[in-house]
Amino acid sequence: MKLTTAAALLALSPLTEATKPPKLNDIAYANGGNRAFGLPGYAASVDFIYHEISKLKGFKTWKQDFPANFTQTLTAEVTVDDETFRTVALTYTPSTSEDGVTAELVHGPEGEAACDAANYEGLDVEGKVVLVERGLCPDGTTFAGKVKPAAAAGAQVVVIYNSDEAKLTAGTLSAPNPKEYVPTGLIDQDPGQALKARLDAGEKLEVFVKIIQTIETRVTQNVFAETKGGDGENVVMLGAHLDSVQAGPGINDDGSGTSLILETAKGLQHFSTKLKIRFGWWGAEENGLVGSRYYVNNLKTTDVDDLLAYLNFDMVSRGFFGVFDGTGEKVGPGGPPGSEVIEDLFREFFEKEKIEVTPVGLTGGTDYVPFREVIKKPVGGLFTGTGLEQDACYHQACDNITNPVPETLHINAKAAAHVLSKLAIDGVKLIPKTPSNTTVGSIKRIRIQDSADRVGCYRYCAMRALIMSLTQNIDTTLFDRDRASEVANTGRSGSVAVSSSALSRHPA
Incomplete structure (x- = not known):
């Protein structure tokens, strides 16, 4: 009816x-x-x-199980001259050793040029840490497209700095790919631009990077409803x-x-x-x-x-x-x-x-x-x-x-x-x-x-x-x-204590 x-x-x-x-x-x-x-x-x-x-x-309803790579970051650190920056380990990044990596920091190609390995020709990045700015690449990615060319050119680690003022807490490389990726950390725009300015001025910088991330397969679900x-x-x-x-x-x-x-x-x-x-x-x-x-x-x-x-x-x-x-x-x-x-x-x-x-x-x-x-x-x-x-x-x-x-x-x-x-x-x-x-x-x-x-x-x-x-x-x-x-009343950044009555509403 x-x-x-x-x-x-x-x-x-x-x-x-x-x-x-x-x-x-x-x-x-x-x-x-x-x-x-x-x-x-x-x-x-x-x-x-x-x-x-x-x-x-x-409605007909159902769930669909599927496997996915679960990641959890244990350590994420980028330090220059005893100053440690807020660092996010990209999802699916390879890890450094437990001792981390200490190497020279160099800046990669600017803008979309960093998406193409050909633009690394003439740049000495072998065994070094490459600093690049986040940005959209022709392959539709904003992270992976910047990491692969640097890794192919011999970079030991990549540090990406954000392209705007947002304080990102996550970013993904889409899937594990240890052959084409190297350990990658994301830092905020301000310290990234400051480091680039120092490099552009001819200063030689040494950076310490430590990224430890666990990756394992877990089964999860999609949920569907259909008329x-x-x-x-x-x-x-x-x-x-x-x-x-x-x-x-x-x-x-x-x-x-x-x-x-x-x-x-x-x-x-x-x-x-x-x-x-x-x-x-x-x-x-x-x-x-x-x-x-x-x-x-x-x-x-x-x-x-x-x-x-x-x-x-x-x-x-x-x-x-x-x-x-x-x-x-x-x-x-x-x-x-x-x-x-x-x-x-x-x-x-x-x-x-x-x-x-x-x-x-x-x-x-x-x-x-x-x-x-x-x-x-x-x-x-x-x-x-x-x-x-x-x-x-x-x-x-x-x-x-x-x-x-x-x-x-x-x-x-x-x-x-x-x-x-x-x-x-x-x-x-x-x-x-x-x-x-x-x-x-x-x-x-x-x-x-x-x-x-x-x-x-x-x-x-x-x-x-x-x-x-x-x-x-x-x-x-x-x-x-x-x-x-x-x-x-707790404010946008405040924590919220969930009452026992709210928890009790969950159906068995």
Whole structure:
């Protein structure tokens, strides 16, 4: 039976205090301050999401086990002239010896030139420590692309300094590669620029570097929910990563996207859709998109053919209103054909709301990558930025419940509801496919107007209205409303003591 919008809303009963599970922020603070893959906080996050989606009507739910390389840094130190700098060991970096490395510090090529081994010709870096600035390389990486050329040129260690003022607490080389990588540490922008200035002035510097990191394989999970109804040969998928970095709770990154797609699924359960809709919560994203890569690489050919498009929501609660540039015409690179249609649908919503959009290039670093690069599917989504101005708590302990901007999260949730509602009804018309289920090379941009005289608009408008109404409470997935003021009083960088009553809400 299909419910009207009003009846559906009345049918929704809030969780009672006795049955309410802990939210993502509570989970993090109950498990060492994070929800990182391979640690108890991530396992509890999987349990929470699976508990929530298992209650949805009309959905099939499942988990997917996959192996991933777990890393934990034991020591990370870069010292020059008895001054030790704050140092982050990149995920999957090789370790130095227990005694560390003492060697001459030299500066590598500047900017993108450091991404090409040919630019090391004429530079004497053999057995030395190479200092380079973080930056995007043509291969889509900001770390690995700088390490490989230096290592190939004979560097014993690489020290990367950040390209902006953000105090990064994590960075990844995507996968272990001892043949092409050397021990690598990340330091902040200020000391990095100061060291470069001294080297440019002709000063000879000796540096001590010690990096010890354990790497082992652990099994973890992706989590999925999929509508039982809808055209199984045309699937629209929404995804967000469920894990945080080890440094903090990960409430903007990416508890915001996690909660956005969860609340969207809750709204969708009250309607039938023309297309099948699938939601995915990815594991080990912070370790190199491991969960989404595993999922895509293990899809059957028929499942690949059936997938129409993928929408990604990674960091959507503070910063600018970013929409991925599907065409690549604004900031590039773009996505496979059909990606521009998704971009247009998001822009349609923001233009109607008179909200300025920031175009975001599909440069990598989040879970749309395997969908775009491996199976060439149309991709799109939202992103609010990682820069200091957008999120000063990016990858830090202060990315807790005080970090998100509720209004930003709610607006992005409405934008997601707008796009999903249109794709769920008219996705095949908007993104046509060839008989082999590859997207047509040239797709005319189509904009559907919100008019009552359009066929199917009543169902589309009703569905969107319900999803939007539910996403008004999206922040409750991140934390309990009745505890928000209590935790906010601790300050953004303060620690939060989780009460025993909050812990007791976790279902057995």
